[in-house]
Amino acid sequence: MNSPSTEQYPRPDFERPEPNWASLNGEWDFLFDDEDVGQRESWQQSDLPAEITVQNAADAKEMAATESESITAKIAANTQNLIQNNLSQRSREATTHKKRKIVVPFVFQAPASGVNERGVHEVLWYQRTIKDIRTDAEVENGYRTLLRFGAVDYEAKVWVNGVYVGGHRGGHVPFDIDISHAVSQTSNLEHAITIRVYDSAYDLRQPRGKQYWGAKPESIFYTPSGGIWQSVWLEVVPETRLADSSHGTILRSNDIESGHLHARIATLGRRAGHDYSVEIEASYGGVLISKSDKKQLPKEADYVNIDLDLRLSPEQRSKVSASALLTPLGNDHGWRNGLALWSPDYPQLYDLTFRLFDSSNHGIDEVRTTTGMRSLNWTSGDSTFKLNGYPLFQALCLDQGYWPNTFMTPPSSSALKDDIEMAKRMGFNGCRKHQKVEDPIFMYWADRLGYLVWGEMANAFSYSLDYVERFNQEWTESMKRDINHPCVVAWTPVNESWAYTDLKGNVDQRNHIRALYYMTKTLDPTRPVNDNCGWEHVQTDLTTFHDYADSAQLTETCSTLAGILGPKAGRQMFVEPIAGQDPGSSHVPGAVVICTEFGGVNIAAGPISKTEDRENDEDGGWGYTTAADASDLLERVQKLVGAVVDGGHCSGFVWTQLTDIEQETNGLYSFDRKEKLDSGKVKDIISTAMHRYYAALSS
Numbered sequence: 001m002n003s004p005s006t007e008q009y010p011r012p013d014f015e016r017p018e019p020n021w022a023s024l025n026g027e028w029d030f031l032f033d034d035e036d037v038g039q040r041e042s043w044q045q046s047d048l049p050a051e052i053t054v055q056n057a058a059d060a061k062e063m064a065a066t067e068s069e070s071i072t073a074k075i076a077a078n079t080q081n082l083i084q085n086n087l088s089q090r091s092r093e094a095t096t097h098k099k100r101k102i103v104v105p106f107v108f109q110a111p112a113s114g115v116n117e118r119g120v121h122e123v124l125w126y127q128r129t130i131k132d133i134r135t136d137a138e139v140e141n142g143y144r145t146l147l148r149f150g151a152v153d154y155e156a157k158v159w160v161n162g163v164y165v166g167g168h169r170g171g172h173v174p175f176d177i178d179i180s181h182a183v184s185q186t187s188n189l190e191h192a193i194t195i196r197v198y199d200s201a202y203d204l205r206q207p208r209g210k211q212y213w214g215a216k217p218e219s220i221f222y223t224p225s226g227g228i229w230q231s232v233w234l235e236v237v238p239e240t241r242l243a244d245s246s247h248g249t250i251l252r253s254n255d256i257e258s259g260h261l262h263a264r265i266a267t268l269g270r271r272a273g274h275d276y277s278v279e280i281e282a283s284y285g286g287v288l289i290s291k292s293d294k295k296q297l298p299k300e301a302d303y304v305n306i307d308l309d310l311r312l313s314p315e316q317r318s319k320v321s322a323s324a325l326l327t328p329l330g331n332d333h334g335w336r337n338g339l340a341l342w343s344p345d346y347p348q349l350y351d352l353t354f355r356l357f358d359s360s361n362h363g364i365d366e367v368r369t370t371t372g373m374r375s376l377n378w379t380s381g382d383s384t385f386k387l388n389g390y391p392l393f394q395a396l397c398l399d400q401g402y403w404p405n406t407f408m409t410p411p412s413s414s415a416l417k418d419d420i421e422m423a424k425r426m427g428f429n430g431c432r433k434h435q436k437v438e439d440p441i442f443m444y445w446a447d448r449l450g451y452l453v454w455g456e457m458a459n460a461f462s463y464s465l466d467y468v469e470r471f472n473q474e475w476t477e478s479m480k481r482d483i484n485h486p487c488v489v490a491w492t493p494v495n496e497s498w499a500y501t502d503l504k505g506n507v508d509q510r511n512h513i514r515a516l517y518y519m520t521k522t523l524d525p526t527r528p529v530n531d532n533c534g535w536e537h538v539q540t541d542l543t544t545f546h547d548y549a550d551s552a553q554l555t556e557t558c559s560t561l562a563g564i565l566g567p568k569a570g571r572q573m574f575v576e577p578i579a580g581q582d583p584g585s586s587h588v589p590g591a592v593v594i595c596t597e598f599g600g601v602n603i604a605a606g607p608i609s610k611t612e613d614r615e616n617d618e619d620g621g622w623g624y625t626t627a628a629d630a631s632d633l634l635e636r637v638q639k640l641v642g643a644v645v646d647g648g649h650c651s652g653f654v655w656t657q658l659t660d661i662e663q664e665t666n667g668l669y670s671f672d673r674k675e676k677l678d679s680g681k682v683k684d685i686i687s688t689a690m691h692r693y694y695a696a697l698s699s
Contacts, residue, residue, distance in 0.1 A: 150230025342372025
């Protein structure tokens with residue numbers, strides 16, 4: 001059974017030609033388990049109970065108010081008068097929770113879920129029935145039924161018909177479970193899927209990003225999201241099959257000089273004693289470009305390395321339709337020696353087909369994806385970030401991916417495309433996807449629309465060995481998921497020292513950031529690593545800084561490199577040496593410098609003077625500074641962008657932010673995606689500033 005055409009396949013970046021899949025989004029049975037009795041009472045063995053009474057005899061608060069307030073104040077950097085004793089606590093009164101319906105993939109806190117409850121609930125149970133969607137022929141040929149999850153926050157355990165089939169820890173990354181044996185009795189039977197999710201309301205070692213641990217969202221923190229928040233689906237796949245990037249397939253598409261794609265094609269489910277081979281076929285604009293020979297998997301590995309020439313011959317170029325040529329063939333920014341190049345201006349993609357064959361040369365799996373050939377260079381020593389050999393000014397916005405009724409989950413797959421198009425209308429050529437690993441459909445559209453993306457993880461707020469283990473795992477999984485997208489041009493594991501509360505004096509915390517840097521470089525040497533965005537850099541490819549000052553002060557700061565490298569928010573830009581223990585770090589002369597957060601201006605709810613920079617406008621939400629009206633906001637955008645660009649030291653910026661989110665109303669669009677400013681006027685400001693940057697380079 002194929003999913004209805006009205007719902008997009010959740011991973012269009014890695015899709016079989018005629019996928020047999022079924023969406024499990026929609027209504028599930030749902031029950032809170034505040035006293036965590038479900039496993040002890042074996043809820044997974046039967047239907048979830050109709051109701052459960054929670055005694056709440058003890059106060060569930062697990063964190064001292066002073067600790068919470070100290071961490072919040074440190075991160076918020078005194079941008080708002082924080083709510084005192086804003087801690088999530090359960091009631092001491094007995095409560096009865098009834099089984100109800102929840103609409104997956106929306107979290108229980110979100111109105112779209114149908115639950116819309118904001119209290120503390122750390123243990124959640126989901127249940128629904130399914131049928132095995134394999135055809136008789138697929139069962140006979142040993143095909144597997146996978147249960148796939150886009151993301152579940154934070155720890156999931158899964159049972160089918162009461163039998164434990166697997167689980168996963170990590171709230172922002174995908175996982176799948178082979179449930180074939182659990183549903184193999186007969187395709188006509190209904191099978192119960194039961195999921196227990198644990199998501200701590202208090203644990204600051206848990207990567208949570210902008211999800212607040214307080215009772216009420218405040219400052220730069222938002223309503224938390226617990227449970228399933230990305231798509232869930234069934235999919236039928238061959239037993240031995242081609243693996244996606246999360247399981248080892250890597251496309252190195254940066255060698256634009258030779259024009260070769262360097263592919264590592266991985267497989268899953270390989271049977272010992274059997275031979276398999278792989279081929280790759282590439283086309284552009286519907287024209288076949290090249291096809292590799294079949295390459296046999298070695299005895300000792302479940303992957304093969306294949307190089308494929310993607311340069312078009314003159315004859316092939318003549319066959320490409322005019323509509324598929326995004327730029328004339330003579331344009332060096334779009335074409336190089338017959339190679340189509342990817343960039344924000346010309347997002348040209350090659351279509352790739354991978355095929356897997358058995359020892360009889362019978363095709364047993366096929367997958368389609370795309371790649372964009374482009375090279376990045378951040379080490380030329382002239383402070384420029386180069387794309388395909390040319391300096392690139394990155395005019396990025398901070399994009400945190402929240403929506404009014406659905407929170408971290410986009411209300412539709414088209415909403416992700418819409419956000420990219422909104423940003424491009426205002427002149428941004430990319431985003432820093434902030435404190436969130438976004439739905440993979442976002443990357444799919446960013447590739448196609450020509451939109452630069454900085455990949456980032458949701459950080460935790462307290463350092464420990466538990467945190468190190470959790471973060472290493474989830475950061476690695478997030479990188480692997482997105483590593484093959486040409487739109488991704490930088491990696492940012494850590495933001496503003498979150499979780500690293502003592503980089504000034506703690507060598508262990510410094511060493512972990514160094515370890516993250518080198519781990520990231522090992523997995524992907526083709527992109528720069530922004531180790532700790534904003535300040536207190538330990539080991540970094542990029543010098544990034546955050547500065548929410550008004551335009552006069554920001555102009556002064558950005559006019560000299562010394563001003564940029566000076567302390568920010570009371571912290572050093574680079575960690576200083578610790579005598580006899582740690583060498584510290586420093587800006588590398590000629591390294592790329594980017595202001596990765598600035599702006600953050602909201603509009604006052606009531607009249608104020610245009611000269612009054614009022615922080616934290618209580619009635620109308622807050623921003624780092626406050627404009628009197630839309631015209632004042634536009635003027636501030638112009639002055640702030642000019643302050644960063646005209647100093648001549650920055651190769652890009654990240655404007656805070658694309659949209660309002662809950663109480664943080666400093667977006668260029670409202671929370672419901674309405675323009676606060678004329679998008680064309682903002683685009684003119686950004687385009688003019690970029691032209692000044694390029695003109696200064698050529699002078």
